[in-house]
Each structure stands twice: as C-alpha cells, then as structure tokens.
Amino acid sequence: MSLALLTLALIAFYPAIYVTRRVRRIRRQQTQSRARxxxxxxxxxxxxxxxxxxxxxxxxxxxxxxxxxxxxxxxxxxxxxxxxxxxxxxxxxxxxxxxxxxxxxxxxxxxxxxxxxxxxxxxxxxxxxxxxxxxxxxxxxxxxxxxxxxxxxxxxxxxxxxxxxxxxxxxxxxxxxxxxxxxxxxxxxxxxxxxxxxxxxxxxxxxxxxxxxxxxxxxxxxxxxxxxxxxxxxxxxxxxxxxxxxxxxxxxxxxxxxxxxxxxxxxxxxxxxxxxxxxxxxxxxxxxxxxxxxxxxxCDTRDVAQFPLQDREKVILSLAQFRPEKDHFAQLQAFSILLNSHTEYKDTGASPLKLVLIGGCRNADDAARVDSLRALAKELMIEDQVQFILNASYSNVLEWLSKASVGLSTMVDEHFGINVVEFMAAGVIPVTHASGGPLNDIVVPFNGEPTGKSKLPGYHATTPQTFAEALHQAFTLPPDAELAMRERARTWAVQRFSEEExxxxxxxxxxxxxxxxxxx
The missing domain is CATH 3.40.50.2000 (Glycogen Phosphorylase B;)
Known part of the structure; x- marks a missing residue:
C-alpha cells in the first residue's frame, strides 16, 4: 500500500518537479540570452x-x-x-x-x-x-x-x-x-x-x-x-x-x-x-x-490638423480593422437606409455620396469577413457607392481624411476610439455609437457651446436607423454651423489627444x- 501511495505521489508531483527544473534552467541561461x-x-x-x-x-x-x-x-x-x-x-x-x-x-x-x-x-x-x-x-x-x-x-x-x-x-x-x-x-x-x-x-x-x-x-x-x-x-x-x-x-x-x-x-x-x-x-x-x-x-493630430475644413467631398469614411466587434455590417445597413430614405444621395449625379471602409486585414478570418461585407453591399444594392480599402498606407489614409466629410464608427463599447479622434482632428464630423470612449471622452461638449443641431462636435447613435438619421443631419448642417462644428472638434482633439499628452x-x-x- 505504501509503495502504491508513493508511486501516486510521484506521478502527481513529477510535473511540478519537471517545471521547476525547467524554470531554473531558463534563469541560468539568461546571461547567454541577453548576450545574443x-x-x-x-x-x-x-x-x-x-x-x-x-x-x-x-x-x-x-x-x-x-x-x-x-x-x-x-x-x-x-x-x-x-x-x-x-x-x-x-x-x-x-x-x-x-x-x-x-x-x-x-x-x-x-x-x-x-x-x-x-x-x-x-x-x-x-x-x-x-x-x-x-x-x-x-x-x-x-x-x-x-x-x-x-x-x-x-x-x-x-x-x-x-x-x-x-x-x-x-x-x-x-x-x-x-x-x-x-x-x-x-x-x-x-x-x-x-x-x-x-x-x-x-x-x-x-x-x-x-x-x-x-x-x-x-x-x-x-x-x-x-x-x-x-x-x-x-x-x-x-x-x-x-x-x-x-x-x-x-x-x-x-x-x-x-x-x-x-x-x-x-x-x-x-x-x-x-x-x-x-x-x-x-x-x-x-x-x-x-x-x-x-x-x-x-493620435495623429499633427499632419491631419493642417487639412482645410471647407470644400469637403461627399464621403463617409470608416477607419477600423475588419474585426467582428467593429460592426461594419451595421455601417452598410445604415448607409442603405440613408440612401433609401433620402434618394438625393443615390448614384445619380457626377459626385454621388460614397461610403469608404478603410481597415487592416490581419488574417484569413478578416479576409472572409470582408468578402461577407462585399456580399451584403451587393445584396443591399449599394455596392456601386461602397469602396473597400485594405491595409492602406499612411499616406493613403491621410488622403481620405483630408477630403471626407463625415466619419463613421459603429462599435458598441469602443474602449477609446483613435479613429474618432483622427476624424475630429482632420475636420471630419464624427458619427459614433453612443457608448464607451466616443461617448464619454471624445465626442463631448467643447466649452459647453452648442454646435448646429447638436451640443457635441459630432453625433451619437445606437441602431442602423439612428445612424442613418445622424448621417443625414451631418450632411444637412447649415454652412456656418458645419464649419463651427469642424473647428471645435479639431481644437478639442488636438489639445487633448496629442502624442505629447x-x-x-x-x-x-x-x-x-x-x-x-x-x-x-
């Protein structure tokens, strides 16, 4: 009986003994590791x-x-x-x-x-x-x-x-x-x-x-x-x-x-x-x-803060890695609702409204997700006004930030939202989910002043329908209110979220x- 118990004890403690010996060996080898x-x-x-x-x-x-x-x-x-x-x-x-x-x-x-x-x-x-x-x-x-x-x-x-x-x-x-x-x-x-x-x-x-x-x-x-x-x-x-x-x-x-x-x-x-x-x-x-x-x-506030605030193109810009939590599907749904509710945005003129989705594609799962998004855009019959740009260079991102009118972020409980800060510093009006960092830290009142139809330097929403409504509000701001919103958004983003801070x-x-x- 004692031999059997001893055997069981050795079997139970052998892994611990083995791991402990490995740890000691790792510590002894660190001099050579650092030297390499x-x-x-x-x-x-x-x-x-x-x-x-x-x-x-x-x-x-x-x-x-x-x-x-x-x-x-x-x-x-x-x-x-x-x-x-x-x-x-x-x-x-x-x-x-x-x-x-x-x-x-x-x-x-x-x-x-x-x-x-x-x-x-x-x-x-x-x-x-x-x-x-x-x-x-x-x-x-x-x-x-x-x-x-x-x-x-x-x-x-x-x-x-x-x-x-x-x-x-x-x-x-x-x-x-x-x-x-x-x-x-x-x-x-x-x-x-x-x-x-x-x-x-x-x-x-x-x-x-x-x-x-x-x-x-x-x-x-x-x-x-x-x-x-x-x-x-x-x-x-x-x-x-x-x-x-x-x-x-x-x-x-x-x-x-x-x-x-x-x-x-x-x-x-x-x-x-x-x-x-x-x-x-x-x-x-x-x-x-x-x-x-x-x-x-x-956040990138140095270069983008030099972009002009006026004469922006009819572009809704999304900057987010193609991960599931970013909820790009909601962006396509909101864009579809916007086009169907306000036909003036449809592809009927020389410069139609566009939704441009720029994001990193890390692996096969992300690539498959992009394929699903393309399929949804086709199903919603908006593919002609939607553009996907994968793994864009820094200069390409800057180019789009310099000409976009509105930035779109639909992630629920976004922990911070660097993309939203980049929108604001670049003079792009943000439309974000009403949660997380965009709600509590970024798209917040600046000096307590109202801005057009919103007291914020941007808009918050929760569903594809309310996102579509917010996008429409952003595109129908009076010129003076629109410029004021862009200016206050930029000032807040640059002074609060810079690399120096x-x-x-x-x-x-x-x-x-x-x-x-x-x-x-």
Whole structure:
C-alpha cells in the first residue's frame, strides 16, 4: 500500500518537479540570452552592463491598428529619451523581419524607430491565442494560450521590466514566477467586463453572447458561472501588475472595478485541497495598484490638423480593422437606409455620396469577413457607392481624411476610439455609437457651446436607423454651423489627444522607477 501511495505521489508531483527544473534552467541561461540580443544589436560586452531591457508583450505588433500606435509611440519615446534602454518586442509575426516591421511602422504611422536599440523576440505559439483555435470557451483558451506564449517568451529572454500592451493579463503569473521582475500593463480593453456579465445575466444577445446562449436559461446560467470564475482569476492577474494604464474613462471604470473584485466562495474554495495548489494564482502583490491611470492613446493630430475644413467631398469614411466587434455590417445597413430614405444621395449625379471602409486585414478570418461585407453591399444594392480599402498606407489614409466629410464608427463599447479622434482632428464630423470612449471622452461638449443641431462636435447613435438619421443631419448642417462644428472638434482633439499628452501620461506611470526597483 505504501509503495502504491508513493508511486501516486510521484506521478502527481513529477510535473511540478519537471517545471521547476525547467524554470531554473531558463534563469541560468539568461546571461547567454541577453548576450545574443546585445550582440545582434552591435552592443559590445563592455557596454552591455549599462543597458537595461524593457520587454513589450505584443503578439500582433505588425497589425497596424490603434493598439500598435500606442506600442510604437511608447518605444519611440523611450528611444529618444533613454539612451541606455533596449526595447524588446515579443511578437508572433514570424512571417515578418525586423526591417519589414520598422518600415511598416514608418509607412503606417510615420514613426521612425532606431534599429540599434530595438530587438524582436519572435514567438511560434501565437496560434494559441487565435479565435479559430478556441471555437468554444474562447476566453479561457486564449488566456491559457497566452500563458504558454509568456513561457516561450521568458524562455528566450527575461527583461528587466515587462509591459503588456495588448491585454494578456494572464501572462503576468508566468512572467512573475519565472522572471521575478516588475510588470506593467497598458489596457485597451478588459478581457472580461461587468457589461459582458450583465449581458449574460439579462440574456441579451450580442457579440459575446450568441442567440444559442441568450435563448437558453440553462446555457445562460452555465455561462454566468464560467464568467464569474474567469473574472475572479482575471482580477488576480491584473493585481499582479505594479502599475496599470488604460486608454479611456470607460476602460478605467471597468478596470478599477475588476481590481477590487472578490468572490468569498472562491476565496474559501482555495483554502481546501486540491484547490490550494492554485493559491499562487489568487495571491497578489502587496504593491498591487488600487486603480488604473488614464493615459489617452497618441493620435495623429499633427499632419491631419493642417487639412482645410471647407470644400469637403461627399464621403463617409470608416477607419477600423475588419474585426467582428467593429460592426461594419451595421455601417452598410445604415448607409442603405440613408440612401433609401433620402434618394438625393443615390448614384445619380457626377459626385454621388460614397461610403469608404478603410481597415487592416490581419488574417484569413478578416479576409472572409470582408468578402461577407462585399456580399451584403451587393445584396443591399449599394455596392456601386461602397469602396473597400485594405491595409492602406499612411499616406493613403491621410488622403481620405483630408477630403471626407463625415466619419463613421459603429462599435458598441469602443474602449477609446483613435479613429474618432483622427476624424475630429482632420475636420471630419464624427458619427459614433453612443457608448464607451466616443461617448464619454471624445465626442463631448467643447466649452459647453452648442454646435448646429447638436451640443457635441459630432453625433451619437445606437441602431442602423439612428445612424442613418445622424448621417443625414451631418450632411444637412447649415454652412456656418458645419464649419463651427469642424473647428471645435479639431481644437478639442488636438489639445487633448496629442502624442505629447500621451508621453506625459506614460512617464507619469513611474515605469522607470519600477524598472530600477526590480534591479535592486
């Protein structure tokens, strides 16, 4: 009996022993890992002792979206102000080279990076965080996948400070366990929010709550329990960070509530075997942040603010990656309603009204989504007045921003909305969903002055019908009111959401202090 129990004990503890030995081996190999990174940058052994490494975890760094602008602006700022810091990006873009990524950053964002202090650690396990890998239990699967990616990242290089700029909070446990280093986060969108839980509780259909779930009491109850458990561990993950930045008041409100989240039932469960073995997940740092700091993303306000405000073309512009949550389908439906309700917009003249959709196309799923959008435009018989532009260059985006009249954003609970800021700075009147960052931070009253038919430098809507009505209002503003709206929108966007404001907020997070504290 004793031999059998001993055998079972060895079987149970062997994985833990094996993993512990692997972690020790990873730590021992870090001297060689850092030497390879420095050697690839042309940094001599004598100079390497003065260098410090900041690691940015951003598996989709080459996607060309608003989150990537945050990443590259932060890195460019560090390169310009901190000569002894080497920035390392953990990327899953294995099909791109360092040179190609730098060139794309310049073409897409007009950000010039210094190759001598920038290195990439390419990860082969990015497929583990793809939606297609986890058709069921997507949140759980992607979170576990991100933890494996963090293991691969730390196996290749442990930095002096780890900053997640894409939203993979579950990586913090792995990084802290292996690297024993400070961790920071820039949160664009919480992985799970109280809004998501509320939709499941009220059985409301949405992007994160399908018809099959919302129409079933039992499935809704099961998903609610799943979300409750997930929120518990997500809260513990965020508390592992030394500092947390977020991109809007909407995100901050959710993150702050998540940081304070607790569950007495799950807390008690962790005191019992075998769940106490997961205690390392629920433990938090004594220095865990009590609240997040708002650091508005850097927006392109320099070049676009020079565009003329008058003589705009009859163009409705959409700037958004072709992801499901951006809801391009609602844009096509709203445009169709607009054309059918007001026939003067139809293709009958020399310069008909056009809807131009510009966005990044990351993978096969996005490409298939674009095909579906093209099919819908044809079905609605509006394809002649709709134009799709995929993976546009920076200069091409600027060209459209300089001549468009109205900007359209239909995402529900958009965490911030860099595209909306770009609209306003360029003098494009925004029409956005009445939620998230566009509602609370961006399209807000400026100096309390009314603007035409709206008290805002733009319009809010919630359904395709109300979006169509808002678009019509924007195109029928009296000339003086239209110009006043464009001017106030530009002034607000330039003074509030510039790159200068972003770097001030970034430095106010005290990331340098935490990096130094991690070395002592």
């Amino acid at each position: 990174i420095f050697d690839g940058l042309g940094i001599s052994l004598a100079d390497s002792h003065r260098k410090r490494v900041v690691g940015f975890f951003h598996p989709y760094c080459n996607a060309g979206g608003g989150g990537e602008r945050v990443l590259w602006t932060a890195i460019e700022h560090i390169q310009r102000t901190e000569r002894e810091i080497v920035c390392v990006v953990y990327s899953g873009d294995t099909d791109a080279t360092k040179e190609a990524i730098i060139d794309k950053v310049k073409a897409r964002f007009d950000i010039a990076l210094v190759p001598e202090t920038l290195a990439f650690v390419f990860l082969n396990s990015r497929y583990l965080v793809e939606d297609s890998t986890w058709p069921r239990f997507t949140l759980l699967g992607q979170s576990l996948g991100s933890m494996y990616m963090a293991w691969e990242a730390m196996s290749k290089l442990i930095p002096d400070l780890y900053i997640d700029t894409m939203g993979y909070a579950f990586t913090f446990h792995v990084v802290q366990w292996i690297g024993r280093i400070p961790i920071g986060a820039y949160v664009h969108y919480p992985t799970i929010s109280t809004n998501m839980i509320s939709r499941v509780r009220t059985r409301q259909r949405g992007h994160t709550n399908s018809d099959a779930i919302s129409s079933s009491f039992l499935l809704s109850l099961g998903k609610l329990m799943y979300y409750r458990i997930f929120m518990y561990y997500y809260s513990r993950s965020l508390r592992s960070a030394a500092f947390v930045m977020c991109n809007s008041s909407w995100t901050k409100n959710h993150v702050d509530s998540i940081l304070q989240y607790t569950d007495p039932v799950l807390d008690a469960l962790h005191a019992l075997p075998p769940w106490f073995l997961l205690k390392w997940i629920s433990d938090t740092r004594t220095s865990a942040p009590r609240e997040a700091r708002i650091v508005y993303p850097p 972003f770097v001030k907020g970034w430095d106010a997070s005290d990331w340098k202090i935490w990096m130094v504290s991690g070395l002592t």
